[in-house]
Amino acid sequence: xxxxxxxxxxxxxxxxxxxxxxxxxxxxxxxxxxxxxxxxxxxxxxxxxxxxxxxxxxxxxxxxxxxxxxxxxxxxxxxxxxxxxxxxxxxxxxxxxxxxxxxxxxxxxxxxxxxxxxxxxxxxxxxxxxxxxxxxxxxxxxxxxxxxxxxxxxxxxxxxxxxxxxxxxxxxxxxxxxxxxxxxxxxxxxxxxxxxxxxxxxxxxxxxxxxxxxxxxxxxxxxxxxxxxxxxxxxxxxxxxxxxxxxxxxxxxxxxxxxxxxxxxxxxxxxxxxxxxxxxxxxxxxxxxxxxxxxxxxxxxxxxxxxxxxxxxxxxxxxxxxxxxxxxxxxxxxxxxxxxxxxxxxxxxxxxxxxxxxxxxxxxxxxxxxxxxxxxxxxxxxxxxxxxxxxxxxxxxxxxxxxxxxxxxxxxxxxxxxxxxxxxxxxxxxxxxxxxxxxxxxxxxxxxx
Amino acid sequence: xxxxxxxxxxxxxxxxxxxxxxxxxxxxxxxxxxxxxxxxxxxxxxxxxxxxxxxxxxxxxxxxxxxxxxxxxxxxxxxxxxxxxxxxxxxxxxxxxxxxxxxxxxxxxxxxxxxxxxxxxxxxxxxxxxxxxxxxxxxxxxxxxxxxxxxxxxxxxxxxxxxxxxxxxxxxxxxxxxxxxxxxxxxxxxxxxxxxxxxxxxxxxxxxxxxxxxxxxxxxxxxxxxxxxxxxxxxxxxxxxxxxxxxxxxxxxxxxxxxxxxxxxxxxxxxxxxxxxxxxxxxxxxxxxxxxxxxxxxxxxxxxxxxxxxxxxxxxxxxxxxxxxxxxxxxxxxxxxxxxxxxxxxxxxxxxxxxxxxxxxxxxxxxxxxxxxxxxxxxxxxxxxxxxxxxxxxxxxxxxxxxxxxxxxxxxxxxxxxxxxxxxxxxxxxxxxxxxxxxxxxxxxxxxx
Numbered sequence: 001x002x003x004x005x006x007x008x009x010x011x012x013x014x015x016x017x018x019x020x021x022x023x024x025x026x027x028x029x030x031x032x033x034x035x036x037x038x039x040x041x042x043x044x045x046x047x048x049x050x051x052x053x054x055x056x057x058x059x060x061x062x063x064x065x066x067x068x069x070x071x072x073x074x075x076x077x078x079x080x081x082x083x084x085x086x087x088x089x090x091x092x093x094x095x096x097x098x099x100x101x102x103x104x105x106x107x108x109x110x111x112x113x114x115x116x117x118x119x120x121x122x123x124x125x126x127x128x129x130x131x132x133x134x135x136x137x138x139x140x141x142x143x144x145x146x147x148x149x150x151x152x153x154x155x156x157x158x159x160x161x162x163x164x165x166x167x168x169x170x171x172x173x174x175x176x177x178x179x180x181x182x183x184x185x186x187x188x189x190x191x192x193x194x195x196x197x198x199x200x201x202x203x204x205x206x207x208x209x210x211x212x213x214x215x216x217x218x219x220x221x222x223x224x225x226x227x228x229x230x231x232x233x234x235x236x237x238x239x240x241x242x243x244x245x246x247x248x249x250x251x252x253x254x255x256x257x258x259x260x261x262x263x264x265x266x267x268x269x270x271x272x273x274x275x276x277x278x279x280x281x282x283x284x285x286x287x288x289x290x291x292x293x294x295x296x297x298x299x300x301x302x303x304x305x306x307x308x309x310x311x312x313x314x315x316x317x318x319x320x321x322x323x324x325x326x327x328x329x330x331x332x333x334x335x336x337x338x339x340x341x342x343x344x345x346x347x348x349x350x351x352x353x354x355x356x357x358x359x360x361x362x363x364x365x366x367x368x369x370x371x372x373x374x375x376x377x378x379x380x381x382x383x384x385x386x387x388x389x390x391x392x393x394x395x396x397x398x399x400x401x402x403x404x405x406x407x408x409x410x411x412x413x414x415x416x417x418x419x420x421x422x423x424x425x426x427x428x429x430x431x432x433x434x435x436x437x438x439x440x441x442x443x444x445x446x447x448x449x
Numbered sequence: 450x451x452x453x454x455x456x457x458x459x460x461x462x463x464x465x466x467x468x469x470x471x472x473x474x475x476x477x478x479x480x481x482x483x484x485x486x487x488x489x490x491x492x493x494x495x496x497x498x499x500x501x502x503x504x505x506x507x508x509x510x511x512x513x514x515x516x517x518x519x520x521x522x523x524x525x526x527x528x529x530x531x532x533x534x535x536x537x538x539x540x541x542x543x544x545x546x547x548x549x550x551x552x553x554x555x556x557x558x559x560x561x562x563x564x565x566x567x568x569x570x571x572x573x574x575x576x577x578x579x580x581x582x583x584x585x586x587x588x589x590x591x592x593x594x595x596x597x598x599x600x601x602x603x604x605x606x607x608x609x610x611x612x613x614x615x616x617x618x619x620x621x622x623x624x625x626x627x628x629x630x631x632x633x634x635x636x637x638x639x640x641x642x643x644x645x646x647x648x649x650x651x652x653x654x655x656x657x658x659x660x661x662x663x664x665x666x667x668x669x670x671x672x673x674x675x676x677x678x679x680x681x682x683x684x685x686x687x688x689x690x691x692x693x694x695x696x697x698x699x700x701x702x703x704x705x706x707x708x709x710x711x712x713x714x715x716x717x718x719x720x721x722x723x724x725x726x727x728x729x730x731x732x733x734x735x736x737x738x739x740x741x742x743x744x745x746x747x748x749x750x751x752x753x754x755x756x757x758x759x760x761x762x763x764x765x766x767x768x769x770x771x772x773x774x775x776x777x778x779x780x781x782x783x784x785x786x787x788x789x790x791x792x793x794x795x796x797x798x799x800x801x802x803x804x805x806x807x808x809x810x811x812x813x814x815x816x817x818x819x820x821x822x823x824x825x826x827x828x829x830x831x832x833x834x835x836x837x838x839x840x841x842x843x844x845x846x847x848x849x850x851x852x853x854x855x856x857x858x859x860x861x862x863x864x865x866x867x868x869x870x871x872x873x874x875x876x877x878x879x880x881x882x883x884x885x886x887x888x889x890x891x892x893x894x895x896x897x898x
Contacts, residue, residue, distance in 0.1 A: 003881070031829055333881040341849075366877050368870075373849030379866040380480055393873045398847035400790075400822030401856045407849075417828040421817075424842045425871050428815050429878025432452070432782040 002037040003430070005029050006328050007419070009338035010045050010351035011060065012372060015408040016415070018044030018064050021338055024412045025370065028419025029336070033427055041328045043068065045337075047350045048229025048315020049153035050108040061151045061229065061319060062091045062104040068323040069093035074142070078133035080115045081126035081156040083195055090134050092142055096324045102147040103138045107131040107297060108154035111163075113250060116156055121252040123158035123243075123269055124199040128300055132167025135308075139220060147225045149318060150304060152297035158247055158269045160236070160276045161303015162206075163196040168217055170307065171210035172196075198272040207275070209283050217307065226310035229318045231350060234295035236273055236288060236302045242295035243269035250298070273299050280306050316354035326358055334426050335359045335367040336419060342369060342394050343376035356392040369394040370418045372407050395422060451486035452879070454478050455777050455808075456868070458787035459494050459800035460509065461821060464857040465864070467493030467513050470787055473861045474819065477868025478785070482876055490777045492517065494786075496799045497678030497764020498602035499557040510600045510678065510768060511540045511553045517772040518542035523591070527582035529564045530575035530605040532644055539583050541591055545773045551596040552587045556580040556746060557603035560612075562699060565605055570701040572607035572692075572718055573648040577749055581616025584757075588669060596674045598767060599753060601746035607696055607718045609685070609725045610752015611655075612645040617666055619756065620659035621645075647721040656724070658732050666756065675759035678767045680799060683744035685722055685737065685751045691744035692718035699747070722748050729755050765803035775807055783875050784808045784816040785868060791818060791843050792825035805841040818843040819867045821856050844871060 007025040011018040022042040029040050046061030066073060071093025080086045091104045108114065110130030113121065131150075138145060157163070166172065173189035189208060194200040235241050247266045256262050276299070277289045286306045288294045293312040294302035304310035320326060329335060337355040352369045359367045371377075374394040397414035398407060407414070456474040460467040471491040478489050495510030515522060520542025529535045539554040557563065559579030562570065580599075587594060606612070615621065622638035638657060643649040684690050696715045705711050725748070726738045735755045737743045742761040743751030753759035769775060778784060786804040801818045808816045820826075823843040846863035847856060856863070 334877065365880070366873060368874060368877075375849040379869055393870050395844075395870055396848045398850060399845040400824040401847060401851055401853045403852070404850045420828055421842050421844055422874050424815060425817060425874040426878035426881070428783065428817075429875035430881055431814070432875070432879055 002039040003033065003333045004331055005033075005038050005040045005334045005336070005423070006043065006332045007040065007336045008043040008045050008325055008328070008351075008355050009336075009370070010047060010340075012338070012340035012411055012415070014340065015411040016340075017060070018046055019067055020412060021415055024415040025336055025338065025419040028416040029423050032420045032423030035427060035431055043323050043325050043328055045323065045325065045351045045355070046315065046319045047231065047354075048151045048318060050106060050112060050151065060106055060108075061315065062106045062109075064319060065102075065104050065149070065322050066091040066093055069096055074138070076134060076137045078110045078130040078137070079127075080130055081111050082116070082120055083127070083129070086110060086115070086130070088130070088134060090138055092138075092145060093322075095147070095322050097321050100147050101142075101144040102149060102322070103142060103145045104149045104151065105131070105134050105138065106151045107300065108151070110134060111157055112154045113156040114154065118252050118254050121156065121250055122255055123156070123247055123250040123298060124265060125197050126157045126250070127159055127163030127195060127197040128155070128157050128161055128298075128303070129163035129167045129196055131300070132164035135164065136168055139224065146223060147227065149227050149229055149322075150310065151229045151315070152300050152304075153315075155297040155300060156250055157300065158243055158250060158273070158298030159196065159198050159201070159303075160242075160273045160299030161307060162198070162201055162276065164300065164303055165307045166192075166196040168307065169213055170217055171213040172206045173208040173210055174204040174206045198269055201272050201275070202268060207279065209279060211283060214284065214307075221308060226304060226308040227318065228293070228296070228301060228304050228310045228312050229315040230293045230296045230301055230312050231315055232296040232301070233292040235290050235292065236277055236294040236299055237270055240295070241270060241273065242297075242299045243273060245295065246298060273302075277302070316350050320354060320358060325355070326362075329359050329362045329364065332359065332362065332364050334423070335364050336370065336422065337367055337392075338370040338415065340371065341373045342371045343374075352392060352394070360391050366391045366393060368392070368422050370397055370415055370422070371395070372397060372411065451488045452482065452782045453780055454482075454487050454489045454783045454785070454872070455492065455781045456489070456785045457492040457494050457774055457777070457800075457804050458785075458819070459496060459789075461787070461789035461860055461864070463789065464860045465789075466509075467495055468516055469861065470864055473864040474785055474787065474868040477865040478872050481869045481872030484876060484880055492772050492774050492777055494772065494774065494800045494804070495764065495768045496680065496803075497600045497767060498680075499555060499561060499600065509555055509557075510764065511555045511558075513768060514551075514553050514598070514771050515540040515542055518545055523587070525583060525586045527559045527579040527586075528576075529579055530560050531565070531569055532576070532578070535559060535564070535579070537579070537583060539587055541587075541594060542771075544596070544771045546770050549596050550591070550593040551598060551771070552591060552594045553598045553600065554580070554583050554587065555600045556749065557600070559583060560606055561603045562605040563603065567701050567703050570605065570699055571704055572605070572696055572699040572747060573714060574646050575606045575699070576608055576612030576644060576646045577604070577606050577610055577747075577752070578612035578616045578645055580749070581613035584613065585617055588673065595672060596676065598676050598678055599759065600678045600764070601749050601753075604746040604749060605699055606749065607692055607699060607722070607747030608645065608647050608650070608752075609691075609722045609748030610756060611647070611650055611725065613749065613752055614756045615641075615645040617756065618662055619666055620662040621655045622657040622659055623653040623655040647718055650721050650724070651717060656728065658728060660732060663733065663756075670757060675753060675757040676767065677742070677745070677750060677753050677759045677761050678764040679742045679745045679750055679761050680764055681745040681750070682741040684739050684741070685726055685743040685748055686719055689744070690719060690722065691746075691748045692722060694744070695747065722751075726751070763799075763803075765799050769803060769807060774804070775811075778808050778811045778813065781808065781811065781813050783872070784813050785819065785871065786816055786841075787819040787864065789820065790822045791820045792823075801841060801843070809840050815840045815842060817841070817871050819846055819864050819871070820844070821846060821860065
């Protein structure tokens with residue numbers, strides 16, 4: 001009989017990938033248990049969000065899925081948000097949950113905000129073209145792939161998937177500038193061949209999709225399931241839509257310093273998405289504008305629904321399904337999770353929360369999280385505190401007063417040590433006197449019979 | 450059947466008394482256990498050292514002993530290190546270990562460095578006279594007291610107990626300045642009646658003790674046991690003695706800025722203690738100079754051995770004996786301790802270390818400490834690391850990056866929360882699946898018989 005220990009952390013943003021965090025925790029676990037045999041499972045997790053390390057994109061959700069499922073990465077040269085060629089990669093693995101050959105594409109790999117310097121951050125001029133190129137490469141070269149998971153966090157774009165669709169071969173039509181025309185008949189419109197960004201969409205007055213190109217794409221993608229990992233619930237347009245909510249963080253204040261000018265940019269972004277939505281409804285009979293998540297990643301969420309017929313799924317659900325987390329949690333004695341920072345907001349703790357929920361389902365009453373910061377995470381469960389997870393207790397990794405810098409630099413060591421300590425307490429609880437007495441009492445009962 | 454939990458912390462220096470720390474821990478314990486009945490014991494501890502709070506002397510070892518034993522404090526007016534009258538107190542309690550009426554006197558209460566402003570810090574001019582007055586008051590007014598515990602940490606003095614002895618009625622003799630004389634016969638010497646500090650001792654050339662006054666003191670103290678709580682092992686004189694090792698921190702650099710001048714002061718302090726030691730050997734046949742601890746508190750340790758026939762004991766041993774700690778540790782399931790800062794040096798962690806040792810004696814394999822800082826406390830046990838306590842695991846209370854100030858200000862809340870977390874893990878370990886399975890297995894055996 002061995003104690004079954006599961007360590008299943010998210011990445012610690014800005015310092016450690018989920019895999020590295022899981023390894024640190026595993027070291028702590030292995031050093032802690034000296035009295036009992038253990039069976040330790042390390043399951044790095046992700047929530048579909050990207051993990052940005054100090055010098056670029058780190059090992060994110062794709063890495064987690066590939067590592068856990070012994071998959072591989074495929075290198076590919078595609079365009080960054082403003083059209084420069086860059087080296088990227090996407091992953092392919094056979095899912096342990098259903099054996100389906102699955103690709104995982106992180107849009108931030110090519111179309112992420114981290115690809116741009118401050119002065120390049122302008123969602124009017126950025127495009128998801130590179131993401132489309134990645135998908136196209138995967139579809140054309142990986143014939144056995146029947147499922148594509150798209151992780152769409154961290155985008156630099158607000159193009160409603162205009163670039164992606166264009167890269168996939170969809171042709172857009174526009175009224176030529178030289179002659180104004182109300183005719184929507186294809187004959188009088190030109191094929192759009194500029195850089196597929198919102199500015200071009202508006203300037204060239206793109207108003208129509210070449211239906212035959214859309215049908216060709218549909219045929220090509222016919223037997224592939226597209227899933228978007230997404231926890232954002234925003235609609236496509238309007239004041240809660242992509243442009244107004246997420247646009248500001250994608251637009252550099254160096255580029256457009258005046259608040260009023262910035263507001264005008266957001267307005268134009270929203271009007272571009274509104275036109276696209278109109279076009280989708282009219283020509284493709286698809287109305288996604290109110291579907292939660294259509295506004296994710298600058299409307300790429302909506303674009304994926306329209307062009308790829310994609311399903312939106314919670315990032316954690318997807319990752320936990322394809323990493324075999326649930327299977328591991330069965331009969332677990334101790335479950336440990338973690339994340340860089342935990343508070344009671346919806347923006348953090350998705351992975352620890354998800355682990356706690358799944359663990360509870362399998363009879364593990366409480367899970368323990370290690371984190372860089374749990375100042376805003378309620379310590380006590382309370383029925384009035386809805387934001388609190390009654391079956392999770394979070395430990396901060398700091399071993400004394402320290403600034404954020406020290407915490408980030410020492411994160412691996414600190415995570416290992418805190419995990420060690422938690423396991424030591426668990427072992428002590430497991431082997432406590434009262435338990436021994438209880439067992440002795442049971443033994444006495446046996447002997448006296 | 451209930452889980453027996455013991456919380457036994459030291460004070461958290463500069464922020465919380467041991468009693469307040471124990472209360473904070475107790476709150477954490479009580480909120481944590483929801484599945485099992487518990488029997489919680491809070492035992493604030495001390496190590497004989499003083500506890501200096503931000504605005505003066507806080508609740509130290511005396512407070513711990515008085516509170517635990519339901520004793521009382523006796524107010525008394527005595528002199529501070531430079532002769533000003535001040536209000537002080539000492540404690541009296543009936544020890545729970547042997548029912549002996551016991552007094553506890555903290556020398557730092559009257560003769561502590563904290564009593565002086567920066568410019569008054571000069572061990573040539575400070576005296577333990579006030580400490581002697583406290584002892585005298587106790588001996589004369591508390592007839593039932595048969596044991597006096599002296600806590601001698603934090604002194605402002607380096608007088609070898611010269612002031613204390615003088616206050617207790619011992620008369621010192623000196624050659625009058627007006628005529629040089631080698632005669633040691635009392636007739637030609639004057640009775641010293643200046644302020645009993647090292648400067649006066651040297652200036653007036655004090656060279657002799659009035660033996661009859663010493664004998665009177667001996668008679669008066671005949672049936673009182675004096676115990677000095679002391680973990681300092683320094684000898685009285687020489688380069689490892691009181692003056693050279695602890696003198697510097699008692700001498701203000703504002704007063705004597707030059708290093709060479711400061712060295713001269715230390716030399717004079719050492720020569721005064723050397724003379725005293727000579728006098729003790731010659732007249733009282735007592736040679737304490739090499740006894741470990743004779744150099745504690747500026748030689749007050751040695752003075753207590755000579756004048757009071759005092760025994761030196763480790764502060765922790767004394768406190769644990771008189772608080773009933775050991776009794777509480779019997780059959781404990783979970784033992785928690787704590788201290789403001791823990792490292793592997795001998796200067797810190799005496800209380801947690803002591804608790805761990807005692808707990809081990811009673812079958813508790815590992816104790817858990819909460820502390821403000823365990824950066825320098827080894828996390829893992831290792832046979833090569835002698836300074837490490839293999840049966841103690843220390844948790845830092847920080848719940849994220851923070852500076853020392855925040856840690857001090859939030860100490861009570863942080864200690865409570867960290868204790869809560871530790872107890873939650875313990876409870877989880879205690880109620881883990883494997884244990885349930887084990888018990889179920891035992892039950893099956895019973896049922897199948």
